[in-house]
Amino acid sequence: MRDNVKVGLLGLGTVGTGVVKMIQNHQEQLVHRVGCPVEVTKVLVKDVEKKRDVELSQDSLTLDPYDVINDPNVDVIVEVMGGIDQTKQYLLDALNQKKHVVTANKDLVALYGSELSKAAAENGCDFYYEASVAGGIPIIRGLADGLASDKIQKLMGIVNGTTNFILTKMNKEGMSYDVALKEAQDLGFAEADPTSDVEGLDAARKMAILARLAFSMNIELDDVDVSGISAVSDSDLKHGQTLGYTMKLIGYADQSDARAEVSVQPTFLSNDHPLAAVNDEFNAVYVYGEAVGETMFYGPGAGSLPTATSIVSDLVAVITNMRLGVNGQSISAPQFEKQLKTAEEKYAKYFIRLHVRDEVGAFSELTKLFSSNSISFEKILQLPLDEEGVAEIVIVTHKASLENYQKMQEQIKDLAVVHSIESFYRVEGEGAK
Ligand SMILES: NC(=O)C1=CN([C@@H]2O[C@H](COP(=O)(O)OP(=O)(O)OC[C@H]3O[C@@H](n4cnc5c(N)ncnc54)[C@H](OP(=O)(O)O)[C@@H]3O)[C@@H](O)[C@H]2O)C=CC1
Ligand SMILES: N[C@@H](CC=O)C(=O)O
Numbered sequence: 371m372r373d374n375v376k377v378g379l380l381g382l383g384t385v386g387t388g389v390v391k392m393i394q395n396h397q398e399q400l401v402h403r404v405g406c407p408v409e410v411t412k413v414l415v416k417d418v419e420k421k422r423d424v425e426l427s428q429d430s431l432t433l434d435p436y437d438v439i440n441d442p443n444v445d446v447i448v449e450v451m452g453g454i455d456q457t458k459q460y461l462l463d464a465l466n467q468k469k470h471v472v473t474a475n476k477d478l479v480a481l482y483g484s485e486l487s488k489a490a491a492e493n494g495c496d497f498y499y500e501a502s503v504a505g506g507i508p509i510i511r512g513l514a515d516g517l518a519s520d521k522i523q524k525l526m527g528i529v530n531g532t533t534n535f536i537l538t539k540m541n542k543e544g545m546s547y548d549v550a551l552k553e554a555q556d557l558g559f560a561e562a563d564p565t566s567d568v569e570g571l572d573a574a575r576k577m578a579i580l581a582r583l584a585f586s587m588n589i590e591l592d593d594v595d596v597s598g599i600s601a602v603s604d605s606d607l608k609h610g611q612t613l614g615y616t617m618k619l620i621g622y623a624d625q626s627d628a629r630a631e632v633s634v635q636p637t638f639l640s641n642d643h644p645l646a647a648v649n650d651e652f653n654a655v656y657v658y659g660e661a662v663g664e665t666m667f668y669g670p671g672a673g674s675l676p677t678a679t680s681i682v683s684d685l686v687a688v689i690t691n692m693r694l695g696v697n698g699q700s701i702s703a704p705q706f707e708k709q710l711k712t713a714e715e716k717y718a719k720y721f722i723r724l725h726v727r728d729e730v731g732a733f734s735e736l737t738k739l740f741s742s743n744s745i746s747f748e749k750i751l752q753l754p755l756d757e758e759g760v761a762e763i764v765i766v767t768h769k770a771s772l773e774n775y776q777k778m779q780e781q782i783k784d785l786a787v788v789h790s791i792e793s794f795y796r797v798e799g800e801g802a803k
């Protein structure tokens with residue numbers, strides 16, 4: 371074992387700065403945990419003149435990634451620069467140079483995590499990515515280690531802080547969507563282009579990573595059905611509240627009979643569900659295991675020091691493996707062949723809000739359509755509208771197959787009594803699992 375472990379950083383922004391601070395400020399604890407000092411020796415940045423919020427020698431900064439990747443003294447590369455294709459090449463080059471890799475890059479891990487894990491194993495290196503999902507929450511380790519003995523049946527996650535912040539502000543403070551989004555941007559949770567937050571792609575990337583690990587199946591980003599929150603209205607939230615629901619952008623992953631489904635969508639959660647109480651920019655992942663039953667992991671999903679906590683814990687794992695001589699031995703290949711549920715096999719409850727002509731027989735037309743698609747009603751609200759001759763109806767269904775639900779969605783538009791369809795949402799969290 372060498373005297374100290376040298377870390378090369380790719381990136382020194384929000385997260386990179388937090389990593390340097392934690393390594394410096396927690397040095398004594400780190401030495402105790404891993405048995406030697408840990409030092410950041412080379413750092414890739416875009417601008418070496420930029421004023422930094424950490425103490426690092428000017429010599430350690432470089433504009434050339436290969437000054438870090440090819441440095442024979444660097445043991446571990448921490449990638450906190452972002453980017454996909456070019457960054458993937460840097461990490462493959464680093465692994466081929468027998469350097470361990472720790473990354474926070476969800477965009478990269480969602481697309482190429484399996485390939486990078488395989489390259490790491492082939493090189494006897496570690497590849498860890500705890501910070502890529504739910505920044506400060508040890509959910510990757512929770513699934514890979516803590517729940518390794520169980521069979522995970524279902525995950526539900528609030529894994530995007532920006533959308534949780536927006537929905538919380540709309541729900542609790544009556545703030546408009548645009549103002550809430552602007553506030554999330556000002557507070558620094560949102561991505562540079564918030565489209566990937568609000569349209570669900572950021573959450574989908576995180577759910578692909580989690581589902582792959584939880585179900586030991588090669589779930590890919592394209593396997594995740596995605597819809598975002600940009601069309602959610604105040605009226606939807608109000609009607610949900612009346613019925614005892616809270617709207618959340620939920621990442622949903624479920625498997626039964628070795629067949630999986632993964633989605634991200636705005637969902638009405640029963641107020642009794644523990645995820646319904648996760649507010650503001652916080653993240654949480656609810657995990658249901660066959661043996662353990664319900665568990666929930668809660669905490670900050672982003673931010674400099676929370677995210678750095680996960681990265682430095684990954685570093686501790688790498689260095690511990692170095693001491694034990696067991697790097698690159700975590701199982702990277704999935705145990706099961708990927709099998710995805712068809713629409714016929716996916717079941718959920720649904721919330722439907724529509725405006726109908728307020729006339730005799732309108733309701734029986736609706737009932738006929740739903741029952742012809744084997745969908746039954748669990749709750750119904752009828753409310754007067756300002757518009758003459760039109761009533762608002764909110765329906766919550768019992769569980770129905772996605773196939774039948776989609777058929778109903780197609781047909782309901784053509785019913786003469788239907789004036790307009792306002793919204794459709796999934797409903798979760800009522801009753802047991
Ligand atoms: N911010 C957060 O809370 C979280 C972030 N992440 C992930 O962590 C990663 C980093 O995020 P964050 O710290 O917020 O990003 P920042 O934009 O704050 O920092 C990026 C850093 O990388 C450097 N950099 C970027 N591109 C290049 C390049 N081509 N060449 C050289 N240097 C480059 C920048 O240099 P310079 O400083 O000179 O501009 C900067 O130091 C991303 O993958 C993100 O998705 C994950 C969880 C939470
Ligand atoms: N934009 C993301 C940041 C962390 O991944 C979020 O809002 O959660």
Ligand code: NA
Nearest residue numbers: 500503504507
């Ligand atoms: Na995490």
